[in-house]
Structures are given as structure tokens and as C-alpha cells.
Amino acid sequence: MTRLRSIVYVAWRYLGHRRLATTVSMLAIAASLVLVIAIGLMNLSVKRAAIDSSLRYPLVIGPKNVGVVQLIMSTIFQIDRPSGTIPYDVFEAVEKDGRVAAAVPMAVADSVRGYPIVGTSRAYLDSLPIGVKAGTIDLSDEHDAVLGAEAAYRNSLNVGDTFTGTHGLTGDEEAHHHEEFGYVVRGILNESGTPSDTSIYVPVESIWAVHAGHHHPHDDHDEDEHHEEVGDHDEDEHHEEAGEHDEAEEHDDDEHEPAWGDRRLTAILVRPASPAFTAILEREISTRAGVQAVDTARAIRRLMTYVSKGERMVEAFSTVTLAVAIAMVLVTLVMSLNERRRELALMRSLGVRQGTLGAVAMAEALIICLGGVIIGTALGHVLAALGGRLIQTRFGIAVDPWQITRMETGAVILTLVAGQVLALAGMVFTARMNVIEEIARE
Amino acid sequence: MSLLRCIDLVKAYDLGRHRLEVLHGVNLSVAAGEYVAVMGPSGSGKSTLMNILGCLDTPSSGQYILDDLAVAGLSDDALAEIRNSKIGFVFQTFNLLARQTAQDNVELPLIYAGVPASERRKKSMRALSRVGLAARAHHRPNELSGGERQRVAIARALINEPSILLADEPTGNLDSKTGAEIMRLFDELHAENNTIIIVTHEEDIAHYAHRVVRLRDGNVESDERHARRAPAMPSVKVNL
Numbered sequence: 001m002t003r004l005r006s007i008v009y010v011a012w013r014y015l016g017h018r019r020l021a022t023t024v025s026m027l028a029i030a031a032s033l034v035l036v037i038a039i040g041l042m043n044l045s046v047k048r049a050a051i052d053s054s055l056r057y058p059l060v061i062g063p064k065n066v067g068v069v070q071l072i073m074s075t076i077f078q079i080d081r082p083s084g085t086i087p088y089d090v091f092e093a094v095e096k097d098g099r100v101a102a103a104v105p106m107a108v109a110d111s112v113r114g115y116p117i118v119g120t121s122r123a124y125l126d127s128l129p130i131g132v133k134a135g136t137i138d139l140s141d142e143h144d145a146v147l148g149a150e151a152a153y154r155n156s157l158n159v160g161d162t163f164t165g166t167h168g169l170t171g172d173e174e175a176h177h178h179e180e181f182g183y184v185v186r187g188i189l190n191e192s193g194t195p196s197d198t199s200i201y202v203p204v205e206s207i208w209a210v211h212a213g214h215h216h217p218h219d220d221h222d223e224d225e226h227h228e229e230v231g232d233h234d235e236d237e238h239h240e241e242a243g244e245h246d247e248a249e250e251h252d253d254d255e256h257e258p259a260w261g262d263r264r265l266t267a268i269l270v271r272p273a274s275p276a277f278t279a280i281l282e283r284e285i286s287t288r289a290g291v292q293a294v295d296t297a298r299a300i301r302r303l304m305t306y307v308s309k310g311e312r313m314v315e316a317f318s319t320v321t322l323a324v325a326i327a328m329v330l331v332t333l334v335m336s337l338n339e340r341r342r343e344l345a346l347m348r349s350l351g352v353r354q355g356t357l358g359a360v361a362m363a364e365a366l367i368i369c370l371g372g373v374i375i376g377t378a379l380g381h382v383l384a385a386l387g388g389r390l391i392q393t394r395f396g397i398a399v400d401p402w403q404i405t406r407m408e409t410g411a412v413i414l415t416l417v418a419g420q421v422l423a424l425a426g427m428v429f430t431a432r433m434n435v436i437e438e439i440a441r442e
Numbered sequence: 443m444s445l446l447r448c449i450d451l452v453k454a455y456d457l458g459r460h461r462l463e464v465l466h467g468v469n470l471s472v473a474a475g476e477y478v479a480v481m482g483p484s485g486s487g488k489s490t491l492m493n494i495l496g497c498l499d500t501p502s503s504g505q506y507i508l509d510d511l512a513v514a515g516l517s518d519d520a521l522a523e524i525r526n527s528k529i530g531f532v533f534q535t536f537n538l539l540a541r542q543t544a545q546d547n548v549e550l551p552l553i554y555a556g557v558p559a560s561e562r563r564k565k566s567m568r569a570l571s572r573v574g575l576a577a578r579a580h581h582r583p584n585e586l587s588g589g590e591r592q593r594v595a596i597a598r599a600l601i602n603e604p605s606i607l608l609a610d611e612p613t614g615n616l617d618s619k620t621g622a623e624i625m626r627l628f629d630e631l632h633a634e635n636n637t638i639i640i641v642t643h644e645e646d647i648a649h650y651a652h653r654v655v656r657l658r659d660g661n662v663e664s665d666e667r668h669a670r671r672a673p674a675m676p677s678v679k680v681n682l
Contacts (some may be wrong), residue, residue: 004558008551015539345539349498349596351526352554353519436493439533 007273009362014336015238019022021332022368029326029372030379033403033411035318038387043311045391045398047304049355056127057269058278061090061285064230064292064378068308071292072299075106075267076195082108086266086291094270094285099277104126104223104269107207110178117165117183119207124269128189128196135159137411142206145183150197152188161185165210181210182289193398315407322411326418329368333422337361337429344430345438354431361426369419373412380408445605445637449668451504453490462477462571464490465503466660472639474605476633477650480641482657489610491657492641496608504620509605526551530599532609537589538583542681544570544594545579551602569597573627596627600636607631609640613647625650 017023057145062071065082074082087104095103103128107119122139125146138144147157157163167176183202191197270293272278278295285293337344342358381401388399453465464487472478482488493499494506497513500521502618506513509528513521525531538547548566557565573593583591592612599607609628613621625647630636640651648654657661 003554006556041483061611342537345541346539347550347554348522349496349531349537350551350554351522351524351529352551353522355519357553436498439498439537 003356006352007359007363008367011360014324014340014360014365015353015364016033016099018332018336021336022168025325025329025332025368026371028328029322029369030376031413032318032321032325033373033376033408033415034380034383035321036411037253037408038384039311039314039318040398040407041384041388041401041403042391044403044405045388045400048398053114054199056274057102057271059270059272059281059285059293060296060299061094061268061270061291061293062086062266064286064290066292068294068299069303071267072296072303074108075269076296076300082266086268088263088265090285090288090291091268094268094281097281099281100270101273101275102271105204105265106267106269106363107168107204107265109211110167110208111153111169112151112163112165114169115148115155115198115200117145117147117202117207119204119265120229121204125201127392128192130192130196132187133190135185138186139201139203141184142185142203142209143182143184144203146187146189146201147185148189148199148201149191150199152185157185157188159185159188171201176212181206182246197398200254201222204265220408241393265431287428318411322414326369326422327371327416329365329419330422330425333361333426334429336364337426341433341438344433345435348433348435349439355427357430358427361430362423365422365426366416369415369422373415377408377412444471445476445509446523447471447505447507448491448494449505449507451491451494451501451506453487453499454496454502456516464660465494465501468657468660470662472606472637472653473552475632475635475652477628477638477652478640479651479654480639480657481643481645481648481654482663483634483643484629486657487644487660488657491647492554492608492610492639495499495606495639496531497524498570508614509676521583526555527602528605530596530597530602530604532592532595532607532612534611534614536583536615538591538594538598540583543580543582544575544586544590544597547583547594548598555602565599565601569601570594572600573597585618588616589623592616592620592624593627596624596631605637607636607638609638611642613642613644618646621647 044139060071060075062075062082063086066084085107091103091105094100101124104124106116106124108116109119110117122137125137125139132146133149134294135146137146138148145163147155152158155163162182164180164182165178167178183200183206189196270281272281282293282295285291316423347357348354384399385401388401391399446669448468448470451465451468451470452461454461454486455461469490470491480488480491494501497508497516498521500506501514501518501580504514508524511524512608513524517589529577538544538545538551545563545566549562552565567576567579570579574595575590575593578586578590581595585654586594592615596607596612599609607628612628613624616624628638628640629650638651640647642648653665653667655665
């Protein structure tokens with residue numbers, strides 16, 4: 001035990017002599033591990049969130065001419081802004097279909113400081129595997145709202161509070177405020193680590209009401225006009241971005257795009273009664289003009305192939321970083337051993353065993369690698385905890401910062417194995433040295 | 443009773459197809475408490491003999507017995523153990539670690555032996571006091587004069603109370619005045635019953651010893667005991 005202690009002591013002292021090189025080597029290893037951990041956790045969380053959602057609603061119906069990935073991103077992750085709408089009668093038709101177990105309407109147009117207001121049905125909220133933290137799930141009135149935990153917390157909203165929405169999903173202060181239509185908080189959901197956390201659920205009818213602008217007897221004329229002007233402008237922009245020519249032609253309206261007041265939806269989530277119906281429904285629904293149905297699982301698989309490609313690139317990148325870091329440790333070690341050839345020879349003459357000197361070199365390599373691993377994993381997980389908080393706030397995707405991913409385990413093992421190999425290189429170096437020649441050298 | 447004995451010691455090196463024999467059967471016996479100078483021109487084999495006596499090298503044939511232990515067949519680790527406990531080396535170039543203080547340098551043989559820090563401190567201070575350097579314990583080698591550095595090296599050699607002090611040209615890097623001081627220190631150590639073997643090519647230095655063994659071409663040419671006849675004042679010769 002005392003021998004081991006003295007080996008570690010001597011190794012530590014040598015490292016202390018080369019503080020800069022030691023620190024840089026350790027940090028290089030740590031940095032690569034931070035990268036590996038951050039990427040691993042990000043990936044895992046996104047995948048998990050995607051898979052959870054796709055299991056509940058295997059089909060998503062949305063407007064044609066919208067990219068499949070965009071449709072999924074906007075409906076499941078509420079990351080991308082939904083573009084284009086479909087008529088409500090699609091929903092009515094799907095809901096009546098005997099092969100459909102459940103269908104959920106979704107209309108997203110507004111937000112509260114960046115938290116999307118999702119017009120939907122009570123059935124959807126009931127289907128969420130999340131309980132209520134406060135109040136009840138009640139969307140019976142147009143003005144009722146049920147908030148995700150994060151959305152409520154960030155906007156300082158409690159049960160009974162009222163709020164209004166802002167047109168668009170950006171949370172832009174300049175955007176039009178729908179001040180004429182207030183919502184009352186009826187319930188707040190538990191935190192779930194899903195996009196529901198950041199969502200504000202309201203009855204789909206209210207979305208139509210807000211944008212119709214004629215539903216409210218209290219509205220005075222001025223406000224009305226104001227709304228329409230701004231609304232016009234906004235919808236125009238929307239139209240240009242989305243490029244939805246089909247729909248514009250379909251509806252004979254004052255505006256270039258179908259008004260929300262005409263009972264429009266951004267998407268419909270569908271759970272077929274049997275998995276066998278998924279493909280059939282997908283095909284059938286997609287034959288309708290301006291409408292497409294997307295197999296969620298397949299779309300997510302596709303989305304994941306993009307993610308995986310990126311993942312592989314980043315994986316390769318972090319492997320290279322790690323390799324460079326380890327190479328740095330090797331160079332530092334060899335340089336330092338070379339520098340103290342004479343010293344090593346002196347130690348041998350003083351009766352220090354060759355194995356002991358090798359063990360010191362080994363300990364040095366291991367201390368650097370282990371130090372890098374400890375700093376890297378600690379820092380990686382702490383950063384994941386901080387970054388995960390941000391991701392959850394923004395996108396409602398839960399990141400478990402303390403989870404250890406396969407990538408992390410691999411990287412840590414790789415580093416420690418490399419450390420051992422380096423240590424062996426150090427041993428071989430000291431073993432091959434000729435003491436007499438070294439000590440006799442002037 | 444001899445402390446060390448060499449019997450027909452042969453050392454040869456294989457240089458490809460050639461075999462270079464450096465020692466051709468050296469016989470030598472040194473008793474405890476002796477003060478021996480090994481002399482000889484370069485190429486006489488004195489360094490090789492020194493390395494074998496110091497257990498840094500092993501003979502090709504013959505016997506080397508140190509403290510009743512046959513060294514010839516021992517493993518590297520066993521040799522290291524002997525070096526650590528029985529031999530104190532003093533080198534021409536001091537071989538101190540530049541980044542460490544005098545005291546740290548003196549402690550080196552104890553560190554790897556796993557001696558606890560407090561005991562190391564105590565022993566190293568004692569050894570430094572013995573060579574008159576207690577006040578310089580916390581100086582680094584570059585803050586010490588050549589003579590002081592060699593004293594630190596001697597303190598390091600003494601720390602484990604070795605059976606033999608082996609000095610290889612200990613004054614080779616010192617001016618003659620400082621060299622004489624170092625030799626007086628060896629005298630004192632000998633008076634304290636230490637066994638000392640000095641390898642040198644300088645007659646002046648050899649005269650401090652009580653016995654001079656001369657090597658030539660790998661053989662013992664002469665082996666003389668004499669009363670010490672070192673000059674009372676150091677010679678004015680300057681080594682550069």
C-alpha cells in the first residue's frame with residue numbers, strides 16, 4: 001500500500017512539474033467527453049419524445065405541399081410553425097370512420113410569449129398520459145384553457161387567471177395581440193418532459209372565434225377594423241411563405257387564404273382502430289384535395305435518419321477529438337519521459353525497481369486520462385442539466401442529464417483503455433533504457 | 443572478513459560478431475571499513491568494475507559476493523533492492539534533480555521505498571547536517587555551488603546507511619580546493635567506519651585512500667596498502 005502511495009505521489013509530483021501540459025491534456029480529453037455526452041443525451045431525448053408521440057397517434061393528417069418532416073415537427077414537437085390549413089370537414093369525416101379509434105383536431109395559430117396555443121379537443125387532453133397538477137381538464141367553454149406546466153410557470157399563470165394570445169408562434173412583441181378574446185386557465189398539467197409541457201390547450205372552436213373577429217358582441221368597431229387590417233397582412237405573409245396555392249383556389253374568400261373563421265385545422269392526429277388500417281387510411285385520406293396523411297412512425301424514422309446522419313458525423317468528429325486528445329497525452333508522456341531519461345537512470349542507480357519506474361509512468365498516463373474522464377463526465381452532465389433545462393423550456397423535450405448513454409460509456413472505456421496502452425508504452429520506454437549509458441553520460 | 447569479494451570476475455560485451463572482454467578475471471577483496479581507490483587509465487576497465495561493484499551491471503562470469511550474497515545470478519529487482527539498501531553512489535556529475543530542493547534530492551531513495559514523509563524529512567535533515575548543509579536544505583541545485591551539490595549527492599548516498607559508498611570521480615567536476623574539501627568529507631566518513639571505494643584517475647585523489655588498486659587492460663596490475671599520505675594543503679592544480 002505504501003508502495004502504491006509513493007508511486008502515485010511521485011507521478012503526481014511529475015505531473016505537477018508539467019502543469020500546463022497536464023492541464024491541457026486533461027481538458028482535451030474532458031472536452032471530447034463533454035461533446036460526446038451532450039450529443040448522446042440530446043439524441044436520446046429527441047428520439048424518445050418522437051417515439052412516445054408516434055406510438056399514441058400513428059397517423060397525422062395535414063395540408064398537402066407541406067414537407068412530411070415539417071408536419072411532424074410542427075404537430076409532435078411544436079418546433080416548426082405549422083404552415084397551411086385543412087378544412088374541418090376532413091376531421092368530421094375521419095372521426096366518423098369506423099376504422100378510426102380516435103381523432104384529434106389541432107389548430108395552431110397563436111401563442112403566449114412563444115408558447116403555442118393549441119386548439120384541440122377535450123378527448124386529446126384525456127388521452128395524454130399526464131395528470132393535472134391544478135384545476136381540472138375542462139375545455140367545455142370557448143374561453144377555457146389548460147396549460148402545460150412549463151407554459152403556466154413561465155407565464156406566471158395559475159388556475160382562474162386570464163390571458164390573451166398573440167398572433168403567430170414567435171412570441172414577437174410586435175405581433176398582433178388578440179386582446180379582444182381572453183382565456184381563463186381551468187387546469188395546469190403535470191410536468192411530463194414532453195412537448196405538452198410547453199403547450200397551451202384551448203378548444204379548437206376558440207381559434208376560429210379569435211380569428212373570425214365577429215363573435216364578440218363587446219368588440220367595438222375600431223378594434224374590429226384594426227384586427228382585420230393586421231390580420232390581412234399577417235395572413236398574406238403566411239400565404240407567401242407557405243405557398244399554398246391549392247387551398248387559396250379552393251376557397252372563395254376575401255382573403256387569399258382560407259380564414260380561420262371558416263373552421264380550419266392545421267393538423268389531425270389519428271389513431272386507427274387497428275394497425276392494419278394505418279396504411280389504408282393513409283392512402284385514402286391522401287386522395288383528398290389539399291390533404292395528406294402521414295404515417296408518423298415512418299416519418300419519424302425518416303427524420304431520425306437525418307438525425308442519425310448528423311449523429312454519425314458528430315460521433316466521428318468527437319472520436320477524432322478524443323483520438324487527438326489521447327495522442328496529446330502520449331506525446332506529453334513520451335516527451336516527459338525523454339526529458340528525464342537521466343533522472344530515470346539515476347533512480348535505477350538509487351535502487352528503484354524498473355517496474356516501479358514503469359508504474360510511475362503508468363500512473364501519470366492514468367491520472368491524466370482519469371482526470372480527463374472525471375472532469376469531462378462531470379462537466380458534460382452538468383452542462384446537459386443546464387442545457388436540458390433550456391431545451392425543455394423551449395421545446396418541451398425532457399432531457400435526463402444524468403443518464404449515461406451508450407456513446408458516453410464507449411468514449412469513457414476508450415479513454416481508459418487508451419490510458420492503459422499509453423501507460424504500457426511508458427513502461428516499455430523505461431524498461432528499454434540503459435542505465436549505465438545514461439548515468440555515465442556527461 | 444571481507445565485505446565484498448570478486449573472484450575471477452569477467453565482463454565481456456557482444457558487439458555483433460566480436461566479443462569484447464573488458465575485465466579478464468579480476469580478483470579483489472575489500473573488508474568493512476576500508477578506504478580503497480581504484481585507479482587506471484581510461485579503457486582499463488575501472489568503470490566496468492565500478493558498475494559491477496555497484497550492482498548496476500552483472501559479470502559475464504566469475505563471482506561477486508557482497509555481504510555474503512552472491513550477486514551474479516540475481517534478478518534486476520533484487521539488484522535494485524541491493525543498490526537501494528547497501529550501496530551509496532556518488533557521481534562525477536552529481537546527478538541531482540534540478541527542480542527539487544536539496545532535501546527532496548536527498549530523500550529520493552526513501553520515496554520509492556515507501557518511507558513515510560515525516561521519517562523522510564527527519565532522515566534527510568540528518569544526512570544534510572552530516573555533510574554540513576542543513577542550512578541549505580531548501581535550496582535548489584542551481585542555487586548551490588559545485589561543492590555543495592556534491593555534498594547533497596553524498597548526503598543522498600548516505601541516507602540509507604549503505605554498506606559501501608561508491609564514488610566515481612567525485613571531484614572530477616570540482617576545482618581542486620573544493621575537491622580537497624570533498625575528500626576531507628570522505629575522510630571523515632571513513633573515520634566513522636564507512637567503507638569507501640573511489641574510482642579516479644588522479645593520483646592526488648587516490649592518495650586520500652588507504653589502499654590503491656590499479657587496473658590495466660582489464661587486470662589488477664597492483665594492489666597497495668599505504669599509510670595515508672595526502673598533502674596537508676591541496677595542490678594548486680586546477681581541473682578544467
